[in-house]
Amino acid sequence: MVTATALEAELLELAGAVPDPELPVLTLQELGVLRAVHVHGTDTVEVDLTPTYTGCPALETMSLDIQRVLRAHGMREVTVRTVLTPAWSTDDITAEGRRKLREFGIAPPRAAAAGPVPLTLGPTRTHAPESGPGSEPVRCPHCGSADTELLSRFSSTACKALRRCLACREPFDHFKEL
Amino acid sequence: MTATGPATVPVTAALALGDDALVLSHRLGEWAGHAPALEEEVALANIALDLLGQARVLLSLAGDEDELAFLREERAFRNLQLVEQPNGDFAHTIARQLYFSVYQQLLHTELAAGDGPFAPLAAKAVKEVAYHRDHAEQWTLRLGDGTETSRERMQQACDALWRFTGEMFQPVEGLDADWPSLEARWLEYIGDVLGRATLTVPEGPRTGAWSAGAGREGVHTESFGRMLAEMQHLHRSHPGAAW
Numbered sequence: 119m120v121t122a123t124a125l126e127a128e129l130l131e132l133a134g135a136v137p138d139p140e141l142p143v144l145t146l147q148e149l150g151v152l153r154a155v156h157v158h159g160t161d162t163v164e165v166d167l168t169p170t171y172t173g174c175p176a177l178e179t180m181s182l183d184i185q186r187v188l189r190a191h192g193m194r195e196v197t198v199r200t201v202l203t204p205a206w207s208t209d210d211i212t213a214e215g216r217r218k219l220r221e222f223g224i225a226p227p228r229a230a231a232a233g234p235v236p237l238t239l240g241p242t243r244t245h246a247p248e249s250g251p252g253s254e255p256v257r258c259p260h261c262g263s264a265d266t267e268l269l270s271r272f273s274s275t276a277c278k279a280l281r282r283c284l285a286c287r288e289p290f291d292h293f294k295e296l
Numbered sequence: 297m298t299a300t301g302p303a304t305v306p307v308t309a310a311l312a313l314g315d316d317a318l319v320l321s322h323r324l325g326e327w328a329g330h331a332p333a334l335e336e337e338v339a340l341a342n343i344a345l346d347l348l349g350q351a352r353v354l355l356s357l358a359g360d361e362d363e364l365a366f367l368r369e370e371r372a373f374r375n376l377q378l379v380e381q382p383n384g385d386f387a388h389t390i391a392r393q394l395y396f397s398v399y400q401q402l403l404h405t406e407l408a409a410g411d412g413p414f415a416p417l418a419a420k421a422v423k424e425v426a427y428h429r430d431h432a433e434q435w436t437l438r439l440g441d442g443t444e445t446s447r448e449r450m451q452q453a454c455d456a457l458w459r460f461t462g463e464m465f466q467p468v469e470g471l472d473a474d475w476p477s478l479e480a481r482w483l484e485y486i487g488d489v490l491g492r493a494t495l496t497v498p499e500g501p502r503t504g505a506w507s508a509g510a511g512r513e514g515v516h517t518e519s520f521g522r523m524l525a526e527m528q529h530l531h532r533s534h535p536g537a538a539w
Contacts, residue, residue, distance in 0.1 A: 172420050173349020202353070202416035205423065270335035271431050272342035276424075280335065296423050 139179040150210025161194040225292040258283035306470020314354030315375035321347035366531035377511040378460035380520040391453035393432035440493025462502030
């Protein structure tokens with residue numbers, strides 16, 4: 119069992135180093151979607167993966183990438199299981215993952231927020247101060263300004279919203295709190 | 297996609313919830329290339345994608361997801377008649393989103409709190425649906441409390457779809473929910489949103505003997521057959537084809 123545990127830890131690290139197919143600056147470990155690795159016998163392995171959003175189309179690519187990496191490491195049979203419980207949350211993204219997102223130009227999710235931040239709409243755009251209790255502003259990943267506005271709740275992928283910085287005028291993606 | 301779940305799943309309930317998500321996902325997908333603004337194009341497609349993900353998990357609990365989606369006849373679908381209604385103008389789509397996403401959020405919150413076979417999916421769905429509801433709600437406020445034309449069209453849309461909202465609260469076999477309480481909370485929530493949007497809560501009946509109230513039993517409205525024909529024809533034309 120001691121060797122199996124060591125092997126599992128090694129495989130978990132290998133699978134965790136696989137880059138996210140849609141956000142290649144993040145690894146699966148930093149994204150927090152890799153739940154566990156179970157080794158049966160010497161070369162059969164079962165990996166538990168959780169989706170960010172239920173319909174995340176990157177899940178299948180993640181599975182294939184994990185299988186490829188673990189097979190290259192001598193595993194004969196690699197099964198990737200989709201687990202839904204406990205539900206993934208943006209709080210599962212590691213601190214290092216958040217730093218990388220910001221560096222990549224994506225505003226990282228704020229901590230421990232549940233669901234959408236209540237907003238009020240103006241007549242044309244969705245610019246409104248988000249001063250609800252406990253909500254911190256979404257900062258521009260380029261210049262750091264807290265003066266940013268929402269352009270669309272949904273952006274290039276289901277997990278992001280589209281915003282614009284009112285200080286440097288750059289548009290940017292914001293990883294929505296989930 | 298494989299999803300782990302308890303061995304015994306009430307098939308009727310899995311089909312009801314899965315078909316709701318699948319059919320609405322397809323309807324929203326029809327907006328691709330037609331939405332009023334690029335941001336809305338992306339928003340509606342992302343909502344459709346969330347629903348498709350939920351549908352895949354739910355239908356996989358009931359059987360083979362592809363067979364269920366592409367090879368069933370119209371009468372075998374268990375979705376609400378509300379979700380199969382044509383997109384109409386943008387106001388109709390938003391009214392349909394408002395009615396359905398509030399229902400879905402209330403129902404999934406209740407399912408997620410229990411320990412039934414749908415709890416894991418419901419716990420994920422409820423977080424996704426919160427954004428769908430917020431999207432529909434903000435649009436309802438903007439269109440309702442907007443120009444004279446936008447207000448009139450939003451009101452027409454709310455009125456037109458009202459008669460499909462009663463069916464949502466008919467108990468579904470295998471779903472452990474407090475239906476009368478869900479309905480009361482739904483009415484309260486919708487009344488509040490419409491009120492803030494300066495719209496009037498429709499007064500007509502919420503079910504009709506001839507048109508509404510039977511999607512869960514496999515009886516659908518006229519446009520549903522045409523939607524299914526489009527959704528299924530590729531799969532049926534090339535049986536067993538794979539990418």
